[in-house]
Amino acid sequence: MKKWHKMFTGHILDVIDKIEDESIQMMFTSPPYYSKFVYPFANTMWGGDKDCDHKFDKNRKYWFNQFCMSCGGWYGQLGTEPTPEQYIEHFMMIMDALEPKLKHDGTVWINIKDSYSGSGNASGHKKDTKNLGKVTSETTAIVDGPSKYPSVNGYKRKCRFGIPEQLVTAMIKRGWYFRSRIVWVKPNHRPENVKDRPTNDHELIYLFSKRAMYKYNQIKVEAEDGFKNQRTTWEIDTENNPIGEHEATFSTQLPFLPIKAGTDFDDIVIDPFAGTATTGICAINQGRKFIGVEINPTMVDHAKGRLERETFTPLQYFL
Numbered sequence: 001m002k003k004w005h006k007m008f009t010g011h012i013l014d015v016i017d018k019i020e021d022e023s024i025q026m027m028f029t030s031p032p033y034y035s036k037f038v039y040p041f042a043n044t045m046w047g048g049d050k051d052c053d054h055k056f057d058k059n060r061k062y063w064f065n066q067f068c069m070s071c072g073g074w075y076g077q078l079g080t081e082p083t084p085e086q087y088i089e090h091f092m093m094i095m096d097a098l099e100p101k102l103k104h105d106g107t108v109w110i111n112i113k114d115s116y117s118g119s120g121n122a123s124g125h126k127k128d129t130k131n132l133g134k135v136t137s138e139t140t141a142i143v144d145g146p147s148k149y150p151s152v153n154g155y156k157r158k159c160r161f162g163i164p165e166q167l168v169t170a171m172i173k174r175g176w177y178f179r180s181r182i183v184w185v186k187p188n189h190r191p192e193n194v195k196d197r198p199t200n201d202h203e204l205i206y207l208f209s210k211r212a213m214y215k216y217n218q219i220k221v222e223a224e225d226g227f228k229n230q231r232t233t234w235e236i237d238t239e240n241n242p243i244g245e246h247e248a249t250f251s252t253q254l255p256f257l258p259i260k261a262g263t264d265f266d267d268i269v270i271d272p273f274a275g276t277a278t279t280g281i282c283a284i285n286q287g288r289k290f291i292g293v294e295i296n297p298t299m300v301d302h303a304k305g306r307l308e309r310e311t312f313t314p315l316q317y318f319l
């Protein structure tokens with residue numbers, strides 16, 4: 001049997017219906033984080049009326065991140081919403097659309113990072129991303145601080161949005177089972193230019209299941225007196241992005257244990273924000289099938305190239 005993958009180009013909510021119901025065993029993804037980057041080709045319409053001709057204010061500095069003056073839909077990308085609440089709402093639209101595609105014993109693993117209000121100039125930003133904080137606050141409905149220190153929807157400048165916590169609450173309210181929170185510690189994390197809080201050197205991976213009973217192959221690790229159950233703190237170095245864009249990305253090691261635990265041979269793993277298909281490479285190299293969705297056509301080309309170059313046909317297919 002050949003290694004199996006499908007890459008869809010487009011906005012996840014537009015292509016989701018091409019995927020069969022109850023066909024996906026697990027999702028592993030790292031969505032665009034809130035207020036961090038502006039991704040090329042990622043602006044799209046959220047909500048509103050599909051048949052509307054959409055009217056936007058042409059005098060605004062940014063032509064994206066705007067509500068349509070006719071139907072109220074919002075044109076922008078996941079991560080650049082005016083408020084964290086709207087970001088979570090959009091993310092939940094995606095989870096609602098994915099839910100029927102997931103098998104009844106399926107799981108969802110989400111790698112997510114928090115951000116700080118007014119931190120568009122944070123370290124690690126490049127010329128094209130450093131004003132993102134200003135972009136989000138410019139379009140914000142409620143600005144309640146002195147203009148020098150804009151706040152976003154009541155989150156004062158410097159305040160953490162608490163995105164991971166908001167995501168968990170929203171998922172639980174939607175009926176998902178919140179099963180685990182894994183702390184991904186990055187030993188090679190870049191220093192941060194801060195003196196009034198500890199440096200963040202980790203990100204989080206959340207495990208949710210659709211039902212109370214779900215597919216999970218227990219992972220045991222060596223201990224002094226035999227074996228013990230896998231713990232929730234994982235030390236994994238970041239790697240340079242394979243195509244040299246944005247910040248350091250996760251390595252193929254990160255989805256390794258989730259895929260091993262959440263799937264068996266031939267199960268389908270999906271990444272709705274596939275990027276360069278790191279999840280796909282890890283899935284295929286473990287004998288799983290992969291569906292990736294990516295809005296940026298250039299990135300899809302990179303992903304397809306990597307999926308050919310960096311995957312091998314798993315050994316069991318030769319037996």
Ligand SMILES: C[S@@+](CC[C@H](N)C(=O)[O-])C[C@H]1O[C@@H](n2cnc3c(N)ncnc32)[C@H](O)[C@@H]1O
Pocket residue numbers: 010011012013030031032033039040042044077078249250272273274275276277278279293294295296299
């Ligand atoms: C954090 S990156 C994922 C990186 C990925 N893990 C990798 O291996 O390269 C998020 C990706 O989501 C894509 N994206 C943003 N909005 C999207 C949408 N609405 N539908 C599908 N993909 C989207 C971006 O173009 C970007 O490549």
